[in-house]
Amino acid sequence: NVAITLTHFGYVKRTPADTYRAQKRGGRGVIGLNARDEDFAEKILITSSHSTLLFISTKGKVYSLRGYEVPDSGRTGRGTAIVNLLPLDGDEKIAAIIPLNTFEDGDYMVMATKAGIIKKTELTQYANIRKSGLIAVELRDDDALIGAAIINKEQDIILATRKGMSIRFSEEDVRPTGRS
Numbered sequence: 001n002v003a004i005t006l007t008h009f010g011y012v013k014r015t016p017a018d019t020y021r022a023q024k025r026g027g028r029g030v031i032g033l034n035a036r037d038e039d040f041a042e043k044i045l046i047t048s049s050h051s052t053l054l055f056i057s058t059k060g061k062v063y064s065l066r067g068y069e070v071p072d073s074g075r076t077g078r079g080t081a082i083v084n085l086l087p088l089d090g091d092e093k094i095a096a097i098i099p100l101n102t103f104e105d106g107d108y109m110v111m112a113t114k115a116g117i118i119k120k121t122e123l124t125q126y127a128n129i130r131k132s133g134l135i136a137v138e139l140r141d142d143d144a145l146i147g148a149a150i151i152n153k154e155q156d157i158i159l160a161t162r163k164g165m166s167i168r169f170s171e172e173d174v175r176p177t178g179r180s
Contacts, residue, residue: 013079
């Protein structure tokens with residue numbers, strides 16, 4: 001098991017999961033990342049080094065790496081810039097990381113954009129991702145992808161705004177569409 005960490009400025013690293021441990025009452029904790037000023041850990045996930053990691057960008061593209069392809073770094077290391085691992089454009093950032101063991105039938109990827117568009121696509125359509133990535137959702141010029149998640153049947157989706165408004169609806173309310 002490994003911990004994958006992605007920072008706000010786009011540095012990614014892999015560390016063994018047993019590096020981190022639960023602390024007792026009054027514990028001081030351990031440093032998990034030495035980042036530059038104003039940089040912070042944005043996404044941290046525990047997965048296997050053999051899992052497939054889907055990186056979904058703000059431009060609506062999906063990239064794929066295996067867990068062991070993310071460079072190993074020490075507990076306090078900054079990591080490697082994600083642009084050295086994935087062919088990202090200049091202003092493209094990673095909006096979501098999804099670890100997968102299998103691409104099962106019946107699972108869907110749900111994506112939401114800044115303009116309020118939501119899309120649900122069968123997960124099996126992302127089984128063969130080329131190195132340059134796949135377009136997961138076509139976006140307008142002023143729109144950006146803000147999040148993505150894997151869901152299965154009979155789950156609810158909750159979307160929330162920055163101002164505290166939210167909406168909850170069943171995944172069945174969103175009809176599945178093709179990848180493009």
